[in-house]
Amino acid sequence: MPVVLVTDVLVWLLAAAAAGYAYYCRRHPHLALPWARVFQSPAAVASIVVLAAYIGLGLLDSLHFRPALAQKAGEQKAYASEVLSVLDLALVHLKGRGEKTYSAPLAMRSYAKELVELPDGRQLRDFPRLRYGGAHLKDEAEWEEDVAKRTLAGFGVAIALLLLLLPVIRILARRRPLIPWYAAYAAIAVLALLAGPALALSSGYHVLGTDKVGQDMFYLALKSVRTSLVIGTLTTLVLLPVGVALGIMAGYFKGWIDDVIQYLYTTLNSIPGVLLIAAAVLMMQVYIDLHPETFETSVQRADLRLLFLCMILGLTSWTGLARLLRGEALKLSQLEYIQAAHAFGVRDTRILARHILPNVSHIVIIAMVMDFSGLVLAEAVLSYVGVGVDPSTNSFGTMINAARMEMAREPVVWWALGTAFTFMFALVLAANLFADAVRDGFDPRVRM
Amino acid sequence: MFAYIVRRLLYAIPILIGVNLITFALFFIVNTPDDMARMQLGAKRVTPEAVQKWKAERGYDLPLVWNSAEASLFNKAGRTIFAQKSAKLFIFDFGYSEDKRDITGEIKARMWPSLALAVPIFLVGLAVCITFALLMAFFRATYLDFWGVVACVAMMSISTLFYIIGGQYIASKVWHLVPISGYAGGFDAARFLVLPVLIGVIGGIGASSRWYRTLFLEEMGKDYVRTARAKGLTESVVMFRHVLKNAMIPILTGVVVVIPTLFLGSLLMESFFGIPGLGSYTIDAIQAQDFAVVRSMVFIGSVFYIAGLILTDISYTLVDPRIRLE
Numbered sequence: 001m002p003v004v005l006v007t008d009v010l011v012w013l014l015a016a017a018a019a020g021y022a023y024y025c026r027r028h029p030h031l032a033l034p035w036a037r038v039f040q041s042p043a044a045v046a047s048i049v050v051l052a053a054y055i056g057l058g059l060l061d062s063l064h065f066r067p068a069l070a071q072k073a074g075e076q077k078a079y080a081s082e083v084l085s086v087l088d089l090a091l092v093h094l095k096g097r098g099e100k101t102y103s104a105p106l107a108m109r110s111y112a113k114e115l116v117e118l119p120d121g122r123q124l125r126d127f128p129r130l131r132y133g134g135a136h137l138k139d140e141a142e143w144e145e146d147v148a149k150r151t152l153a154g155f156g157v158a159i160a161l162l163l164l165l166l167p168v169i170r171i172l173a174r175r176r177p178l179i180p181w182y183a184a185y186a187a188i189a190v191l192a193l194l195a196g197p198a199l200a201l202s203s204g205y206h207v208l209g210t211d212k213v214g215q216d217m218f219y220l221a222l223k224s225v226r227t228s229l230v231i232g233t234l235t236t237l238v239l240l241p242v243g244v245a246l247g248i249m250a251g252y253f254k255g256w257i258d259d260v261i262q263y264l265y266t267t268l269n270s271i272p273g274v275l276l277i278a279a280a281v282l283m284m285q286v287y288i289d290l291h292p293e294t295f296e297t298s299v300q301r302a303d304l305r306l307l308f309l310c311m312i313l314g315l316t317s318w319t320g321l322a323r324l325l326r327g328e329a330l331k332l333s334q335l336e337y338i339q340a341a342h343a344f345g346v347r348d349t350r351i352l353a354r355h356i357l358p359n360v361s362h363i364v365i366i367a368m369v370m371d372f373s374g375l376v377l378a379e380a381v382l383s384y385v386g387v388g389v390d391p392s393t394n395s396f397g398t399m400i401n402a403a404r405m406e407m408a409r410e411p412v413v414w415w416a417l418g419t420a421f422t423f424m425f426a427l428v429l430a431a432n433l434f435a436d437a438v439r440d441g442f443d444p445r446v447r448m
Numbered sequence: 449m450f451a452y453i454v455r456r457l458l459y460a461i462p463i464l465i466g467v468n469l470i471t472f473a474l475f476f477i478v479n480t481p482d483d484m485a486r487m488q489l490g491a492k493r494v495t496p497e498a499v500q501k502w503k504a505e506r507g508y509d510l511p512l513v514w515n516s517a518e519a520s521l522f523n524k525a526g527r528t529i530f531a532q533k534s535a536k537l538f539i540f541d542f543g544y545s546e547d548k549r550d551i552t553g554e555i556k557a558r559m560w561p562s563l564a565l566a567v568p569i570f571l572v573g574l575a576v577c578i579t580f581a582l583l584m585a586f587f588r589a590t591y592l593d594f595w596g597v598v599a600c601v602a603m604m605s606i607s608t609l610f611y612i613i614g615g616q617y618i619a620s621k622v623w624h625l626v627p628i629s630g631y632a633g634g635f636d637a638a639r640f641l642v643l644p645v646l647i648g649v650i651g652g653i654g655a656s657s658r659w660y661r662t663l664f665l666e667e668m669g670k671d672y673v674r675t676a677r678a679k680g681l682t683e684s685v686v687m688f689r690h691v692l693k694n695a696m697i698p699i700l701t702g703v704v705v706v707i708p709t710l711f712l713g714s715l716l717m718e719s720f721f722g723i724p725g726l727g728s729y730t731i732d733a734i735q736a737q738d739f740a741v742v743r744s745m746v747f748i749g750s751v752f753y754i755a756g757l758i759l760t761d762i763s764y765t766l767v768d769p770r771i772r773l774e
Binding site: 263264266267268269270271272274275276278279280282283285286287289290373377380381384385386387396400404407408412417421424425428429432433436 | 462463466467470471474475483484486487601602604605606607608609610613616617621709715716730731734735737739742743745746749750753754
């Protein structure tokens, strides 16, 4: 039975809108030109590959359903209360295999000692073998050989696929010589060489270890991607209409409209961001706690909280965009073509939509991609403060939050933090590089 | 200049009223005091009497904006939640926190540790970032510049949380150089502050240096720089006497505005290192859902922000004699 979460709908709508925009751009050379400049930067192309991998994960994780329970003849069809996503289906070998508690990456034995019964009936405190990690090995001495074999197999498959891809890249490079295809190929190669062994090993081990309640870290990290993407994109979706409309109205109409809008954003801006978000989230928490009946499943409740967080983040951060657009609209409204439009008697709404909006769109696009990485980072901090996503939602913030106390343990549980760090760093770095390229591509000062 | 400052101060009043109304709406209209009471009391112990008692203890048992039960007009407007709780923020009367402590007193006491942490981060950070950015601009289009920018982008992409956790782990747990967290009064505090200051500075390098570098490069493309070089000035004189001075204007815009907010401290840093400042006070209040404290901090935060805006304008006149505030 499919479960439609609000954020799922928005995520797919956004994907569709992006696809539509790309199609529209292709057909209009003046819109395609800045993007062509973006695609000429090797760093941008490589980061697009990385981002595409993340987005793919996020989209797969945005198709939710409740699996049907095994039914006996004549019985009503029943559904599990647990909500799964398509990504869970792909990772079913990771999801179901929980250990009791921590275990190091690729470990065969648990992190904590337990009372184990020996074959001869004696009892001993020792590190027990894991339920799933390395459970297929009879003798622990085979570990090295098995790990090496699986790693090589993973590399083998990855390299084979990469070799298959090489001719395609060659043809593309010949047809479209301006785009740095080999940078894209290098990024794909790095991803494939990491993912190949990781997937090959993950069928028999916990590649990145397990967390406190024994969940596979690799699985948790992959599931966290969606939350980051949702926060980074849906927030912009909320702030965009508000920021754009108010910004260009303030710059174009001037007078009292400008005063009111300026007053509005100065006021909102003067409240420290974290505090405003915290206050709003606290209020939402009260509402959710007092109205439990509104939500059918806990996933839906967590999802609403995520959406609400996006809205709050959006409503507190539209001010920067509005300020930028106001300045630009102020400048544009003095130009001859706008005054000519006035003289011809074109209505204000039409001037705004046809003449001002298209000419500030580069600022909007730059602001959108620049905000993304900041929002991903903000999510982690907010979750730490306790005003972020629902504790049951997988996110990098909740992962770090759970992991930070573990650095004090002996031996150190480093893999939880390490996993969150790696996945988040790759995402934010790719987003930053992409944003730089977009800014350079769209900046009118670059245009000759 | 004086008239300008007075006008700006007057302009701050409507903004503060706006902030006050927003917090009032958030804390009392979106959620009624009854909701807060139920929340604080927990789901099990909620009885109408308990809710009433909770509200009466905290003075939330009044009407929101208009008390028609009172006789005089003054009391009709005065004996309300708005007048008692929100309007009193204007005279810096913050009331009492959940554990019945005077919030004003708490804030006064906690301000100093916050400043002891934030001021060094701010000053050292500014000096380090400007130096680094100047270096990159000086060696522009060399490998040093290229890798400097790469390092900046990489450092920008790491969450502050990782800097803090990693720094605590390495400096305190592996090397045993400084205590992991805690605070002490007087000069003893330095021992506890070294690590958070260091982390705060390192965490800020990436974004700021890169931004300052762009400002410097932009400035270096201007005509007066070419003239200075044509006069035969050495590159270092051009950089320090001409470029640095002129690039200070955009740098100041971003920097002076944060000075007053230093009081609020760095939320994360304080709470991770157990420094009893305003930042950790706020985080604790958020986690304990102490609405009175959060409300006060929102108000103080905006007062400081507005003060920062005014300071920024004044600082312009100091670095750029062409700007006169009328």
